[in-house]
Amino acid sequence: MNLHSENNDNRLISLLQEGDKKAFRLLFEKYSSRLYQFAIKYLRDKEDTEDLLNEVFLKIWENRHSLKTNTVFQSYLFTIAYNNIRQRFLKKSREEKYIRIFAEEYIFDSANKEEQFDYLLFLKKLDEIIDLLPPRRKEIFILSFKKELKNKVIASQLELSEQFVKNQLSLARKFIVKKMQEDKNLAGILFFFLFSSQGKA
CATH class of the missing domain: 1.10.1740.10 (RNA polymerase sigma factor, region 2, helix turn helix motif)
Structure with missing residues (x-):
């Protein structure tokens, strides 16, 4: 200058x-x-x-x-x-500390049946939490998380604004993270949720 x-x-x-x-x-x-x-x-x-x-x-x-x-x-x-x-x-680092824990304990080191059973249990618990979301938010989250659709595609498919979709996914993320943090045994699910929900704009 x-x-x-x-x-x-x-x-x-x-x-x-x-x-x-x-x-x-x-x-x-x-x-x-x-x-x-x-x-x-x-x-x-x-x-x-x-x-x-x-x-x-x-x-x-x-x-x-x-x-x-x-x-x-x-x-x-x-x-x-x-x-x-x-x-x-x-x-973001604080929110993702559970990801590192799960990645180490349940992804890279999962080799025996007991750990694989824990993995399936986590997925079952995640579905239970998703069911607690409001209907529209749940629909948007499932399209993003399970069907891996981008926000723009979801907005077009449901005839919503892309910003509305993004807001709903953010609210869903906060709700699920909160529910998982209330139960330390569910921390591992954050790996799937946070990683699967990134980069879909």
């Missing part, structure tokens, strides 16, 4: 500190595209990246009074974005 650009940022930040919405819009227009390209390389999802973008600039607006004009705004902006991405990955 050249000196002229940095000085211009300082002027915009000074105005932003006073609540100038035009200055905020100019900063957004200047950096949003760069920030989007930075974030999507990590998140690999358009909607997640757009959510992050909104969260970052919302934080900028909320903290406008404490912004400093003697710092490089771009560095500050990307630091917020990096921390946001990091938190998202940490959350």
Whole structure:
């Protein structure tokens, strides 16, 4: 970033500190595209990246009074974005800890009949949890999980919006994860559920 650009940022930040919405819009227009390209390389999802973008600039607006004009705004902006991405990955890592447990105990090391029986029991329990979902959500989940259809195909088949399908799958995931976490013996099912539900947009 050249000196002229940095000085211009300082002027915009000074105005932003006073609540100038035009200055905020100019900063957004200047950096949003760069920030989007930075974030999507990590998140690999358009909607997640757009959510992050909104969260970052919302934080900028909320903290406008404490912004400093003697710092490089771009560095500050990307630091917020990096921390946001990091938190998202940490959350995902916590959710997937059960996957690693199951992969080690029930996939790679499953060689005897007793372990295979446990595997079948897990699948039976999963079906029981799926049956607790609301009818429409259950239908969408089964099309995604068991028939392995992409969200776009499910939306077309059921005459729904793709966003609605995505929302329903997210709600189903949270419900099933919660039910499994309530019973430690069901942790293994997360392997099938989380892996099978990814990459179907």
